[in-house]
Amino acid sequence: MDFLNAIVALSNFVLVPGIAYGSQLALGALGVTLIYGILRFSNFAHGDTMAVGTMTVILFTWWFQSMGIGLGPFPTALLALPFGIIVTGLMMLATDRVVYRFYRRVKAKPIIFVMASLGVMFILNGLTRFIIGPDEQRFADGERFIITAREFKQMTGLQEGLALKTTQGITVVSAVIVVALLFWFLNRTRTGKSMRAYSDNEDLALLSGINPERVVMVTWLIVAALATIAGVLYGLDKSFKPFTYFQLLLPIFASAIVGGLGNPLGAIAGGFVIAFSEVFITYAWKKVLGYMLPESLEPSGLVQLLSTDYKFAVSFGILLIVLLFKPRGLFTGKAV
Amino acid sequence: MSGSDNPYQDDRGNKDRSITNPDGVGEIPSKTSGKTSPAEGSPFLIGENMTGGYGKGGPDILHNCTIAVNPGEIAVIVGPNGAGKSTAMKAVFGMLDLREGHVLLDGEDITALSPQDRVAKGMGFVPQNNNIFTSMTVEENLEMGAFIRTDDFSDTMAQVYDLFPILKEKRRQAAGELSGGQRQQVAVGRALMTRPKVLMLDEPTAGVSPIVMDELFDRIIEVARTGLPVLMVEQNARQALEIADKGYVLVQGANAHTGTGKELLADPEVRASFLGG
Numbered sequence: 001m002d003f004l005n006a007i008v009a010l011s012n013f014v015l016v017p018g019i020a021y022g023s024q025l026a027l028g029a030l031g032v033t034l035i036y037g038i039l040r041f042s043n044f045a046h047g048d049t050m051a052v053g054t055m056t057v058i059l060f061t062w063w064f065q066s067m068g069i070g071l072g073p074f075p076t077a078l079l080a081l082p083f084g085i086i087v088t089g090l091m092m093l094a095t096d097r098v099v100y101r102f103y104r105r106v107k108a109k110p111i112i113f114v115m116a117s118l119g120v121m122f123i124l125n126g127l128t129r130f131i132i133g134p135d136e137q138r139f140a141d142g143e144r145f146i147i148t149a150r151e152f153k154q155m156t157g158l159q160e161g162l163a164l165k166t167t168q169g170i171t172v173v174s175a176v177i178v179v180a181l182l183f184w185f186l187n188r189t190r191t192g193k194s195m196r197a198y199s200d201n202e203d204l205a206l207l208s209g210i211n212p213e214r215v216v217m218v219t220w221l222i223v224a225a226l227a228t229i230a231g232v233l234y235g236l237d238k239s240f241k242p243f244t245y246f247q248l249l250l251p252i253f254a255s256a257i258v259g260g261l262g263n264p265l266g267a268i269a270g271g272f273v274i275a276f277s278e279v280f281i282t283y284a285w286k287k288v289l290g291y292m293l294p295e296s297l298e299p300s301g302l303v304q305l306l307s308t309d310y311k312f313a314v315s316f317g318i319l320l321i322v323l324l325f326k327p328r329g330l331f332t333g334k335a336v
Numbered sequence: 337m338s339g340s341d342n343p344y345q346d347d348r349g350n351k352d353r354s355i356t357n358p359d360g361v362g363e364i365p366s367k368t369s370g371k372t373s374p375a376e377g378s379p380f381l382i383g384e385n386m387t388g389g390y391g392k393g394g395p396d397i398l399h400n401c402t403i404a405v406n407p408g409e410i411a412v413i414v415g416p417n418g419a420g421k422s423t424a425m426k427a428v429f430g431m432l433d434l435r436e437g438h439v440l441l442d443g444e445d446i447t448a449l450s451p452q453d454r455v456a457k458g459m460g461f462v463p464q465n466n467n468i469f470t471s472m473t474v475e476e477n478l479e480m481g482a483f484i485r486t487d488d489f490s491d492t493m494a495q496v497y498d499l500f501p502i503l504k505e506k507r508r509q510a511a512g513e514l515s516g517g518q519r520q521q522v523a524v525g526r527a528l529m530t531r532p533k534v535l536m537l538d539e540p541t542a543g544v545s546p547i548v549m550d551e552l553f554d555r556i557i558e559v560a561r562t563g564l565p566v567l568m569v570e571q572n573a574r575q576a577l578e579i580a581d582k583g584y585v586l587v588q589g590a591n592a593h594t595g596t597g598k599e600l601l602a603d604p605e606v607r608a609s610f611l612g613g
Contacts, residue, residue: 200471
């Protein structure tokens with residue numbers, strides 16, 4: 001019984017939140033890795049792109065709520081999501097038109113794109129705060145739990161409960177769908193293949209009649225969709241706060257690099273590696289250990305390796321280790 | 337404000353590849369095409385009196401250089417190192433600005449067109465380096481070659497597989513995993529997929545063994561026999577001139593000798609100056 005209780009406690013506090021957070025990071029890292037692979041720079045504005053996307057979805061959600069439109073047990077945000085993606089996509093295209101296209105025309109060095117993206121980051125950052133304010137917003141409505149801890153206890157008769165939040169379920173299901181769609185698109189469609197060709201060899205893509213501007217456009221639209229979805233899932237699961245989203249840039253980049261930059265499969269793996277490391281190291285293991293160990297060895301402290309305030313240190317620790325021992329990332333991406 | 341004009345962008349700053357990705361960056365300058373105009377009574381493809389160099393203010397590399405090819409012919413550009421062979425071909429393809437001269441294709445003056453628009457007009461170009469999509473399969477490489485086509489290209493793909501049977505065998509394999517000779521076959525196959533009106537090869541046998549080179553030349557002859565004009569730059573001058581209907585010996589960016597391949601091989605001056613006697 002104690003062993004089962006330990007497993008359930010572990011699932012409740014580590015595995016389920018880790019899978020949900022990992023899916024969110026993976027979606028974010030996919031966007032970063034696509035920009036890196038196809039537009040060839042690290043897009044520092046990605047966290048704030050997520051913030052803008054989520055903000056748009058929140059605004060639409062409020063509007064729908066005010067009109068009384070909802071999705072029943074599901075969050076209204078899911079209904080608002082397509083609109084958020086469209087607005088964010090248009091905004092990405094506008095940014096590209098105003099900022100990045102110029103640098104592409106003059107064949108600027110990739111580092112200049114990075115610096116430009118830093119500028120875009122600050123502007124989006126300000127835009128978000130200007131429109132929705134710097135405060136925390138909770139926009140999850142509908143049914144809160146698929147299964148609550150109490151129901152689980154009643155069902156199983158165990159001491160520990162396993163709660164499954166609706167947002168966690170939605171996160172995992174939508175992440176699987178999005179990833180499957182993305183891979184199908186990149187590997188099976190003409191446009192997807194042309195994106196891979198452009199990523200592989202710009203000049204040869206040009207000589208094959210692939211229009212670079214079109215590849216770039218499609219890439220921004222996909223990235224806008226990925227960023228909005230990742231942002232909304234994170235916001236539903238936790239909450240939306242512009243500063244938190246800006247900070248998300250760190251674990252997202254760590255995920256993309258750990259997995260192997262430019263490699264979509266790696267981005268997903270990296271997302272889960274980073275998420276689980278963060279949750280594992282910042283979780284207080286007292287409860288689980290209490291079930292597992294004989295009474296005499298029961299820990300008196302919390303057995304928390306790092307306070308959650310230091311969770312970004314974990315991302316960077318992993319990043320450092322991977323860069324030292326496997327510089328191309330877990331799944332071979334472009335050499336870092 | 338292009339990259340090369342600003343010295344502070346070169347060899348300085350952050351080289352961390354986790355921030356930027358230099359792989360596969362393009363070098364073909366982006367330019368918008370001008371107009372074409374009809375031109376009668378010239379060879380099928382001709383770069384006429386071409387004078388020019390790289391960039392706007394760069395020194396001239398080509399001086400009054402003329403290169404032409406007609407259907408069913410193989411024209412070969414040979415010459416010592418640094419003679420401007422590849423530059424001449426790039427000039428025909430529109431990768432450098434001509435100060436003087438014209439490029440005419442199939443009765444049309446295409447001097448003002450950008451390289452990508454020349455592809456659409458029917459030029460198939462195989463660069464010397466980076467001429468395949470290494471991360472994609474052989475079949476995907478061919479598909480990308482046919483990207484501008486909206487019709488069904490499966491028959492062209494079958495023709496390419498007939499020409500290069502080894503590619504059919506390896507069609508699901510990543511092109512980057514193939515040997516040097518096989519990669520060149522993928523490169524030529526990719527260019528053929530557009531169904532070009534003229535095929536331009538920049539040193540197709542660079543870095544392959546002599547046996548593979550002979551085989552590649554055989555294939556190129558086969559392609560030319562179908563009526564497709566082939567323009568080729570070659571290091572291996574002797575072998576290339578043997579299969580050439582027309583040869584151009586360039587020296588310092590200018591035409592030094594022109595003739596059929598046989599004539600040039602027999603020309604004592606050409607032999608002495610660079611075929612090694």
